[in-house]
Amino acid sequence: MRKPWRVISASGTVLMLAAAPAPARAGNVMRARTWTGPVTVTICEVLTPGKSLSEEDRKKLLARGCDLPVKDPETKLLTPTAAAHVRAALGVWKTNYEKNIVLTEADSAPTGGRYIRFSRVEGEICSSVGLGKSSTRIIHEVHVADSCGTYTLVHELMHRVGIVHEHQRKEQVSYFTVKYTALGNSLGASDQFKIEGDKSGSYDFRSLMHYQLSNKYFTITMLPDGEKALKAQGITNPADKSNGVGQRVAVSAGDKAAMADLYGAHP
Numbered sequence: 605m606r607k608p609w610r611v612i613s614a615s616g617t618v619l620m621l622a623a624a625p626a627p628a629r630a631g632n633v634m635r636a637r638t639w640t641g642p643v644t645v646t647i648c649e650v651l652t653p654g655k656s657l658s659e660e661d662r663k664k665l666l667a668r669g670c671d672l673p674v675k676d677p678e679t680k681l682l683t684p685t686a687a688a689h690v691r692a693a694l695g696v697w698k699t700n701y702e703k704n705i706v707l708t709e710a711d712s713a714p715t716g717g718r719y720i721r722f723s724r725v726e727g728e729i730c731s732s733v734g735l736g737k738s739s740t741r742i743i744h745e746v747h748v749a750d751s752c753g754t755y756t757l758v759h760e761l762m763h764r765v766g767i768v769h770e771h772q773r774k775e776q777v778s779y780f781t782v783k784y785t786a787l788g789n790s791l792g793a794s795d796q797f798k799i800e801g802d803k804s805g806s807y808d809f810r811s812l813m814h815y816q817l818s819n820k821y822f823t824i825t826m827l828p829d830g831e832k833a834l835k836a837q838g839i840t841n842p843a844d845k846s847n848g849v850g851q852r853v854a855v856s857a858g859d860k861a862a863m864a865d866l867y868g869a870h871p
């Protein structure tokens with residue numbers, strides 16, 4: 605059994621609670637090219653809002669490969685708002701990464717083939733189970749809480765195709781220190797800052813895969829080299845939620861470069 609792996613989001617929520625991934629290439633996890641496209645995506649969502657699950661809707665959702673418990677199947681289904689965020693995330697993906705790896709929403713899961721499935725979870729957890737594509741798993745799950753925003757879901761999808769957190773790069777040790785709160789310690793937040801090897805290009809503080817500077821689990825304090833790197837990247841206010849560290853409003857230039865490096869471009 606591998607140790608549980610938790611990821612905590614920029615907004616202070618736990619983003620990932622899953623088995624630790626096996627590195628596809630030792631010491632260089634961030635370059636793990638794990639899929640060849642196109643990848644099928646299914647969304648387990650409420651199809652008829654305000655009504656309990658009909659037999660017809662149940663059949664449609666089973667075709668999508670959804671897990672529908674006999675008792676309260678709705679608990680596994682995304683609300684219309686959450687489903688809209690997922691589709692918005694797929695739209696962001698199409699705009700920015702489609703030439704690298706294609707994700708295609710479908711009404712049916714491929715028979716025997718691997719696919720990405722979005723299902724609802726209670727609470728505030730937005731999580732991606734594992735990293736990249738496991739050789740043993742058919743369903744590659746993204747758990748969506750009602751509060752998951754569009755770019756947080758893009759972050760989770762990037763984990764799904766093999767991208768690790770930016771702050772887990774080796775430069776971390778010279779750029780900043782991390783202090784964990786009691787809650788962070790109890791949840792194993794330090795796992796989210798473990799060095800995971802090299803990544804393509806240079807360190808990108810604006811990456812969607814970077815955490816913000818502080819939340820209820822930890823506080824990041826910059827070291828002089830980190831301050832220099834921030835300045836070199838034109839970041840004057842690292843706490844700025846739209847243009848600072850841990851932003852969740854846009855795909856960064858570094859994110860695009862990492863995806864191109866990992867997956868190349870389709871002809």
Ligand SMILES: [Zn+2]
Pocket residue numbers: 611612619620759763769
């Ligand atoms: Zn993450």
